[in-house]
Amino acid sequence: MTTETQRVPCISLRDFEQRREEIIQELMKASTEIGFFTLSDHGISREEIQKAFQTSESFFSLPDDVKARTPLNGKNMGWEKNAQVRPSTGTADLKESMQIQFCRMEGLWPDQGILPDFKPSIQSFMSRVQDLSVKVMECFAEGLGLEKDTFTSGTVDPGVGDSQSTLRLLHYHSTEGKSFGNDFWRAGAHADFDVLTLLFQRDGQGGLEVCPGREVVDDFGMGNVWTKVEAEEDKIVCNIGDQLMRWSDDRLKSTFHRVRLPAQGQYQGPRYSIAFFNQARSDVIIQGPKKKYPPITGSEFIAQALARNKLSNPETAAKVSKLSTDAVVEATKKAIMV
Numbered sequence: 001m002t003t004e005t006q007r008v009p010c011i012s013l014r015d016f017e018q019r020r021e022e023i024i025q026e027l028m029k030a031s032t033e034i035g036f037f038t039l040s041d042h043g044i045s046r047e048e049i050q051k052a053f054q055t056s057e058s059f060f061s062l063p064d065d066v067k068a069r070t071p072l073n074g075k076n077m078g079w080e081k082n083a084q085v086r087p088s089t090g091t092a093d094l095k096e097s098m099q100i101q102f103c104r105m106e107g108l109w110p111d112q113g114i115l116p117d118f119k120p121s122i123q124s125f126m127s128r129v130q131d132l133s134v135k136v137m138e139c140f141a142e143g144l145g146l147e148k149d150t151f152t153s154g155t156v157d158p159g160v161g162d163s164q165s166t167l168r169l170l171h172y173h174s175t176e177g178k179s180f181g182n183d184f185w186r187a188g189a190h191a192d193f194d195v196l197t198l199l200f201q202r203d204g205q206g207g208l209e210v211c212p213g214r215e216v217v218d219d220f221g222m223g224n225v226w227t228k229v230e231a232e233e234d235k236i237v238c239n240i241g242d243q244l245m246r247w248s249d250d251r252l253k254s255t256f257h258r259v260r261l262p263a264q265g266q267y268q269g270p271r272y273s274i275a276f277f278n279q280a281r282s283d284v285i286i287q288g289p290k291k292k293y294p295p296i297t298g299s300e301f302i303a304q305a306l307a308r309n310k311l312s313n314p315e316t317a318a319k320v321s322k323l324s325t326d327a328v329v330e331a332t333k334k335a336i337m338v
């Protein structure tokens, strides 16, 4: 069921320093009640966002066999196509994605001879988005009554090369002239397993829906009322991930969300989006002030989340990426019917 009754609030960061207290209250209300909000007046210009999307499109428009030279590596980095099977749906998301981190990227950057601007452009965008994330994560720490730097020193690499934060470029292919049935999604329902996600969308390339209602972090359950999030290029969609839900003893909600395939009569063209996942550093201990859950390190958390979300291993991802989307859909339909 989809209703429009619960809206995702928009929070303006205008006059951030002067309005800090008010902004903290708004962020806390949105994150304890719904787990999702959008940011306006956030300081990242439309030009910067458009440049990041151009860089993303320049990569995705390369032939698959070129993209396959920097494949998903089992550690949340690299390129995959139609390889992410969601536990909530049992079918692969109909998409391709490229995941990039600040470190451990040897061999994973696209060939600089082919895309000379990719690395510097993406690195500078990642830094911009991380800087903005710091502002927001400091507000959460203050709102929860913790040291201001709890989540930022917990996620931002101090220069030792232990960052696990990830930029994910996403391309959902055009569905022009195709129909896939009810078992397929652009992104099946899931909760993110990071601290805080910042998501960029393009005007009119919609489909994102959120479903509040999760009470505890280790529960795969969700509510049943889905709320549409508009695709607006100048607003950043933010959501709390499982790490911050756990770090706040379940006070801030990591909420299920999904991306629908376009319905008949809707825009059938591609959807591009860009997500930045702020993740706890490898050795940082995640534990809330009330110790509701046992301590866990950032790297253990990611390893468990990748297994729980069945993010496909590199061998499977490499095989699947060689297939066309139609072939993946046909094979899945056959398997479902058996």
Ligand SMILES: O=C(O)CCC(=O)C(=O)O
Residues within 6 Å of the ligand: 168, 170, 187, 192, 199, 208, 257, 259, 273, 274, 275
């Ligand atoms: O493309 C989107 O809007 C959502 C992507 C997403 O939820 C994810 O990659 O975790």
Ligand SMILES: [Fe+2]
Residues within 6 Å of the ligand: 190, 191, 192, 257
């Ligand atoms: Fe997500």
